[in-house]
Amino acid sequence: MKFQVPRGTRDILPPDSDRWAEIEDQARRILGSYGYREVRTPIFEATELFVRSVGESTDIVRKELYTFEDRKGRSLTLRPEGTAPLVRAYLESPALRQETPARLCYLGPMFRYERPQAGRYRQFWQIGAELLGSKEPSADAEMIDLLVSIMRAVGLPNVKVLLNSLGDAACRPVYRERVRDYFGRHLDRLCEDDRERWKTNPLRILDCKIPACQPILAEAPSVLDALCDDCRAHFAAVQEALRALGIDAEVAPRLVRGLDYYTRTVFEVHAANLGAQSAVGGGGRYDQLVQELGGPETPSIGFSIGTDRLHTAAGGSRPGGALAAPDAFVVARQPEAASEALIVARALRGVQDPGEVRPLRVLTDVQGRSASSQMKVASRVGAKHVVFVPRDAGGFAVRDMVAGKDEMKQPDLDALRIWLRAHRAAGGESR
Numbered sequence: 001m002k003f004q005v006p007r008g009t010r011d012i013l014p015p016d017s018d019r020w021a022e023i024e025d026q027a028r029r030i031l032g033s034y035g036y037r038e039v040r041t042p043i044f045e046a047t048e049l050f051v052r053s054v055g056e057s058t059d060i061v062r063k064e065l066y067t068f069e070d071r072k073g074r075s076l077t078l079r080p081e082g083t084a085p086l087v088r089a090y091l092e093s094p095a096l097r098q099e100t101p102a103r104l105c106y107l108g109p110m111f112r113y114e115r116p117q118a119g120r121y122r123q124f125w126q127i128g129a130e131l132l133g134s135k136e137p138s139a140d141a142e143m144i145d146l147l148v149s150i151m152r153a154v155g156l157p158n159v160k161v162l163l164n165s166l167g168d169a170a171c172r173p174v175y176r177e178r179v180r181d182y183f184g185r186h187l188d189r190l191c192e193d194d195r196e197r198w199k200t201n202p203l204r205i206l207d208c209k210i211p212a213c214q215p216i217l218a219e220a221p222s223v224l225d226a227l228c229d230d231c232r233a234h235f236a237a238v239q240e241a242l243r244a245l246g247i248d249a250e251v252a253p254r255l256v257r258g259l260d261y262y263t264r265t266v267f268e269v270h271a272a273n274l275g276a277q278s279a280v281g282g283g284g285r286y287d288q289l290v291q292e293l294g295g296p297e298t299p300s301i302g303f304s305i306g307t308d309r310l311h312t313a314a315g316g317s318r319p320g321g322a323l324a325a326p327d328a329f330v331v332a333r334q335p336e337a338a339s340e341a342l343i344v345a346r347a348l349r350g351v352q353d354p355g356e357v358r359p360l361r362v363l364t365d366v367q368g369r370s371a372s373s374q375m376k377v378a379s380r381v382g383a384k385h386v387v388f389v390p391r392d393a394g395g396f397a398v399r400d401m402v403a404g405k406d407e408m409k410q411p412d413l414d415a416l417r418i419w420l421r422a423h424r425a426a427g428g429e430s431r
């Protein structure tokens with residue numbers, strides 16, 4: 001029997017996994033600099049949490065949940081998104097609830113039973129941030145600025161930012177009826193999915209990508225004409241703040257997004273080189289969600305970035321990857337020196353020093369090869385130096401593999417480690 005990775009999923013292998021870790025490190029650095037702290041929630045939650053938050057009529061809840069019963073018959077679901085679990089965690093933690101606003105973030109896998117296609121997986125990763133407890137336009141602007149800063153940090157300086165407002169509890173229902181009326185008059189010219197959406201979630205028709213539907217969509221009433229005064233002022237203030245931050249946001253009146261909990265501001269960032277699935281990230285304001293999940297009034301806003309697409313948009317991985325080259329390869333001259341090679345390699349990495357944050361990358365042979373075969377391996381893996389064991393009377397013999405220089409001596413382990421650090425391989429940070 002041959003096993004395969006489950007349909008719609010994939011393995012992230014080196015050197016891609018190196019680049020992924022780098023992207024997540026960069027994102028963590030930016031999130032931290034804006035004051036966002038990580039929350040790690042379980043990968044599964046009570047099914048009801050997603051039905052209540054994401055919305056019963058959304059594609060995610062209707063068709064895409066991975067739901068199962070545990071041994072006690074509880075209905076659990078692999079998380080399809082990160083906001084609802086994070087809000088649940090926030091409501092359960094008195095310490096988090098004391099922070100006003102609470103700036104929180106998450107990184108991890110999400111699960112949606114979607115039709116697999118390029119850029120769309122059944123397990124994918126997201127990097128997300130949530131700002132809980134502010135209704136101010138400056139919170140919206142901070143969120144979008146943070147999103148753009150993460151894009152820049154991973155090497156995407158020119159993403160396109162799309163911006164819209166969906167109105168609030170006062171004006172959205174009115175707009176929704178207007179849209180239902182309008183599409184109701186043109187049902188015969190819409191695709192089957194749209195006719196289905198018309199019954200359950202008419203605003204989602206605005207997001208339809210089928211070419212034949214576009215002429216009808218183009219004439220649909222615009223949400224921007226339907227906003228109440230408060231929502232209009234909020235939207236104008238968000239745009240003003242973004243202009244002040246130098247962020248070029250294009251107003252996209254048909255941007256609706258796939259989750260029910262959004263109110264007012266919604267946004268997406270798109271990368272030009274991603275083809276059909278060009279959205280790298282998106283988010284919006286959710287002023288009612290915390291209340292709907294049983295908490296106090298807590299206007300909030302958040303976004304999530306698809307790590308899979310971020311990796312692709314940022315140019316994928318460098319072949320080989322700079323991380324692969326070891327700083328040193330310890331060669332045992334005789335088979336009896338194999339365990340000394342292990343001991344010396346560990347000491348050279350510096351991993352036993354609790355303060356060491358950047359250990360050296362040091363490899364040894366664990367195949368019982370001859371000394372000359374070990375040299376070939378050292379050269380094949382691109383080791384910058386070879387260290388020979390056992391040490392002889394004058395100390396450790398070292399060969400510079402890059403310069404092809406003859407052996408030199410380092411008197412003891414400490415001197416050798418300091419010397420190797422000073423000659424660390426380019427980009428050679430161990431992971």
Ligand code: AMP
Binds near residue numbers: 112123282304
């Ligand atoms: P959403 O909140 O559904 O717009 O998701 C936010 C981001 O997650 C999207 O912009 C995508 O980059 C990413 N994403 C969503 N669904 C998938 C999927 N099935 N496969 C890969 N990435 C996804």
